[in-house]
Structures are given as structure tokens and as C-alpha cells.
Amino acid sequence: MITLLFFAGLKEAIGDDQIKMPAVGMTLGEVKEKVWAEYSIEQVKSCMVAVNEEFAPEETTIQEGDTIAFIPPVSGG
Amino acid sequence: MEKRCWITDQPLDIQIITEKVIRREAGAINTFIGTVREFTNGRKTLFLQYESYKEMAEKKLEQIATEIDQHWPEAVTVIAHRVGRLEISDIAVMIAVSTPHRSDSYEASRYAIERIKEIVPIWKKEHWEDGEEWIGDQKQTRPGIPLKGEIK
Numbered sequence A: 001m002i003t004l005l006f007f008a009g010l011k012e013a014i015g016d017d018q019i020k021m022p023a024v025g026m027t028l029g030e031v032k033e034k035v036w037a038e039y040s041i042e043q044v045k046s047c048m049v050a051v052n053e054e055f056a057p058e059e060t061t062i063q064e065g066d067t068i069a070f071i072p073p074v075s076g077g
Numbered sequence B: 001m002e003k004r005c006w007i008t009d010q011p012l013d014i015q016i017i018t019e020k021v022i023r024r025e026a027g028a029i030n031t032f033i034g035t036v037r038e039f040t041n042g043r044k045t046l047f048l049q050y051e052s053y054k055e056m057a058e059k060k061l062e063q064i065a066t067e068i069d070q071h072w073p074e075a076v077t078v079i080a081h082r083v084g085r086l087e088i089s090d091i092a093v094m095i096a097v098s099t100p101h102r103s104d105s106y107e108a109s110r111y112a113i114e115r116i117k118e119i120v121p122i123w124k125k126e127h128w129e130d131g132e133e134w135i136g137d138q139k140q141t142r143p144g145i146p147l148k149g150e151i152k
Helices: A008-014 A028-039 B014-021 B054-071 B102-119
Strands: A002-005 A018-021 A048-051 A067-071 B005-008 B028-035 B043-052 B076-082 B084-087 B091-099 B122-128 B131-135
Touching (some): A002 A028, A008 B122, A008 B131, A028 A048, A028 A067, B005 B054, B014 B028, B014 B076, B014 B091, B043 B076, B054 B076, B054 B102, B091 B102
Parallel strands (some): B005 B076
Antiparallel strands (some): A002 A018, A048 A067, B043 B084, B122 B131
């Protein structure tokens, strides 16, 4: 199982700050597709994605225990 | 070594942050203080709510400080960002950079705030008089991973 984290507007749209799902062996891009298919939230597509606290490309293969964070456009400062 | 970059839900203190970069080799300390603005394009903000992915945000702030080390090797940098509910004029972010000469301190400080707005997972929610909205800087087309040579 892996953990998905959601923040800011995406967290509110999904209604939870994290979910667990089986995704080992999938790519990051496929996980993104799956979340988009399940929730139909447009914002999922514009998110950057981080694996274990580092931005990662969509080809990245998911390992057991990974934490995947959906990062909406940031607005710090 | 003490942390030089951090996220906190407590008020930021310019004195404490400045003291962390002051040293005999420095001839300049540039501090940037980002505060909560009341009016944006005529719309009145009541307060802001900041949220972060704390562990990653601290790593990305540290990455920015490392980028500054690479480009301005004589700089000493401290960056702190506050999260939670902030009222008008509260301090959201504070950057202090000390360098031997002034021009480097200005440039490095400016570099830090621009990079924060690109790669650090922190979000603000505007609470207006007539609604609320999560703000995104619309820079999501940048992958967030600085390319070699991209660091000026």
C-alpha cells in the first residue's frame, strides 16, 4: 500500500488529507490518472507530484510504502 | 548545526533571524519581510490561512539556501515561513542573507523569495469580505526541479 497526501484546495475537494491505495508497480502518471478517474477533480491534473518529499517525474515507478503528495500550484511568500 | 530554514506556526522575530546571519566577515545583511496585504486589486482581505507540507517545505527551503551557497559562496542565509491564520500586516516569511558586500545580499535575498514562490509546498487561502479562495501562483508549468545552468 502507498499513501497519497492532499493539500490546500485539493484536500478540500477530495474531503480528506490522505488516502491509502494499492499502487506498487504503477507509475506516478498512472496513479495520477487513477485519482483523477475516481474523483473527477480537474485540479488533480495541474498538480505537481512528489514521492517521499521530492518532486518526481510521471514515469517514476511506485515502491511499497511510498508517500505520494499532490502539490497544487504553490502560493507561499 | 542549527536549522537555517524552517516552517513554524509561531510569530516570526526579525531580531532572532538577523542574529543568525550576523558575523565578522559580513559587510551587509539584507532582510526581506513578507507581510499580509489588506487590499489586492481593490478586494479587501480579512485574513489569510497558510498551509504547508511541512517536511517537504523545509527541505525545499533548504534546497534554496543550498542554491544560494552555490551561487554566492560567501553568503549566509536564513529563511523562515509562518503557517496558520495570519492577520493583516502579520509577517508570513522572513529571509536574511549576510554577505561581505551589499550587492550580493540584495541579489541572494531576491533569489530566495522568487524561488519560494516556485518550488516550496506552501499555500495560502485568501479570506475576502465576500468569499474565500486558495491561491495558486500559476507557475505549475515549471517542474520545480531546477535544471543545471538554470541557477544564475
